[in-house]
Amino acid sequence: MSGEPDVVVRRADGDDLVAVVDIGRRTWPVTFGPIAGEDYVAMGLAKWWTQEATIPAIRQGRVSVAELGGEVVGMSSVGMNDHKLWMWKLYVLPEHQGAGVGGALMRAAVHKAAADGYDELWLSYLKGNDQAAAFYRHHGFTEVEEEHGGSGLPDSIVARRPITPEDATA
Template sequence: MTAAGRTTPPTARRADVRSRLRSTGPVVIRPADGDDLEGVVAVGRAAWRETHATLYSPELIELFLDKWWTAGANAPAIRSGRTIVADRDGEIVGMASYGVTDGRFVVWKVYVHPDAQCSGIGGRLLEAVEERAAGHDAVYLTFTDGNTRAESFARTRGFVHDGREQQNGLPDVLWMRRGLGEAAPEVSATDVSATDVPATDVPSATEDGDDRP
């Protein structure tokens, strides 16, 4: 409400959110809790839509958003402790989720809100996830073929191609892998924007612990 008792217009509310997302305050990387659910979904919907605008039709984008980026779809990973968030002054500006599928430690999602990108948040989220991969010899991630930003993100972090899956008329899914015994390359200031892109973006899921968006 405004001082005169009027409701703040939606455009003003959106401008306020964008302003907070672009804040230069410190970013804290931490495990997500139930209070973060709305922010996790908001980040995912904004970043996923922007990333896939040229890869899928508008109708498919809306279908996948309604399937993967809802409170119901993201709550299980938060409850089970498999979601990490980037928190800036109480605003969720990035998220990552992970799980173990067929014995492989997989980073299913790394997303940074478009208004908070180009500051290294994505790379910090990935590092936080990798710290939780104790007992595994490698970390895997996936993305849709044609998502060049995701591929740049992965290569910058030392990942190499590991395989591909056909998707029945949709773009293939690419898998990348980095051995945990291999030191991740240092990311220079000129490469920092490559650490702020969605790294995992597969629109399907088949197993428990599989949080593909």
């Protein structure tokens, strides 16, 4: 990929399980602690960042990893909900953020969505996560709605990006 010769994005396999879970365990506290608090972080780690929760997505081919110098430093995961393709996760280890890893993961996800015939990609992020908002805007996402968390959960922003025929060749 131009501009990031060292970033390799590939489909995750069983050998990546520990690295994928580690990415979540290392990124969630620094990303969401200041926005949503320690209880939210603990809940998310227990629910979404365990080996048991991650194995099905890897087996179904829905997880990609990004490597720098042979080390897994980022991951993304997609899946269907309400007949829409959603990006459920996109995380890069804090010490590798800003190096093009997230962009490489996003471009790979958009390219695969286009190749698979999808016409849009959806995601959500926590309200107040200004870094995520700027990243997603940069990659063509527009805000669709705000969802109120309720029951002590933080509010989130739902965004979508149209997939174009050019995305299949990019």
